[in-house]
Amino acid sequence: MRELLKVIIFHYLLQGLAGDQLNIPHTNHLDEDFSKDGCLSYCLSEVKPIVIGLNQLKERDAINKLNEKIHNLENELEMYKLQLTHKENQVKARDSLLNEKDESIKAKNELLVAKDEQFQDYRAQIEEKNLELLKYKLQDIPHSSLYADGIHRMKVGNLPAFQVSYLSSSPDWIVIQRRIDGSVDFDRDWLDYKNGFGDIEGNFFIGLEKLHLLTQSRPHELYIQLRDVKGTAKYARYDDFHVSSENDNYKLNSIGKFSGTAGDSLVDHVGDMFTTRDQDHDTARFNCAKNKRGGWWYHDCLHSNLNAEYHDEGYDPNRDGISWGSWSGDWNYTISLTFTQMMIRPSLK
Incomplete structure (x- = not known):
């Protein structure tokens, strides 16, 4: 009879009537305060360890699920880290390319400055030659060529x-x-x-x-x-x-x-x-x-x-x-x- 009662109670518990539904108090209430479908103190003494065990199983399951979520979050975090590292490498590559372009632009600017200085030098030489030519052309005309x-x-x-x-x-x-x-x-x-x-x-x-x-x-x-x-x-x-x-x-x-x-x-x-x-x-x-x-x-x-x-x-x-x-x-x-x-x-x- 005792074993049959355990099976019946366990069956109901498996149907979801555990812990919170049975509303088993976790305080120091007297065992007599608990009753369910005619369960007396005997029922309580037999069922309570089972309910407590089920609650423990449920907590372990919740802990396992939480651990699984933590694991998944850790995987996602690792994936984000990898993506961030990839992005950082891309940024570094772009920075390196920009630096190379900056160096190229700087070199071209220096070349332009050098070319401009060379051009100014050439222009000064041309102006000097033009002045020499002008002086030659506009010098006093010889007296023999006055007319x-x-x-x-x-x-x-x-x-x-x-x-x-x-x-x-x-x-x-x-x-x-x-x-x-x-x-x-x-x-x-x-x-x-x-x-x-x-x-x-x-x-x-x-x-x-x-x-x-x-x-x-x-x-x-x-x-x-x-x-x-x-x-x-x-x-x-x-x-x-x-x-x-x-x-x-x-x-x-x-x-x-x-x-x-x-x-x-x-x-x-x-x-x-x-x-x-x-x-x-x-x-x-x-x-x-x-x-x-x-x-x-x-x-x-x-x-x-x-x-x-x-x-x-x-x-x-x-x-x-x-x-x-x-x-x-x-x-x-x-x-x-x-x-x-x-x-x-x-x-x-």
């Missing part, structure tokens, strides 16, 4: 083709004005100075309109040769000669930087409009061109005038001759030069 010995035709703007005089030794320089004697009168009206006049192989003026069109097309240099009655020759050179249009009365817009041996007697005329005996654009109370007997860029009145009256003796006590104030260093306007030649060419800038 232009070549003539060719050129076309500028809407003007008909016209003849220009040039030096065969340096054909890029064309003559725009020349005085060699008093055979051609330079005391002329506006229209003559606009269109040009004289003998292209001797005394002549190229014309203001041609000067304007030539110098507006591109920057030009101006080279002025001067000689006095004693045969002393000097020159003045300017690197940016530009003449405005007739709308601006052929104003001397710019001359640029000066160099030469004759001194600078043109700089004070920059900004002055051209004046002739019949068109007064100077700032004096009288017409400077009429007074000085030649058209020029007068103000009040002049520091230079290469179109004034010619004096064979190279001297004019009235100070109205061909003048370049700085010629003698003391601004002696009684000196009247006996040779002038103004030439221009496209600038080398």
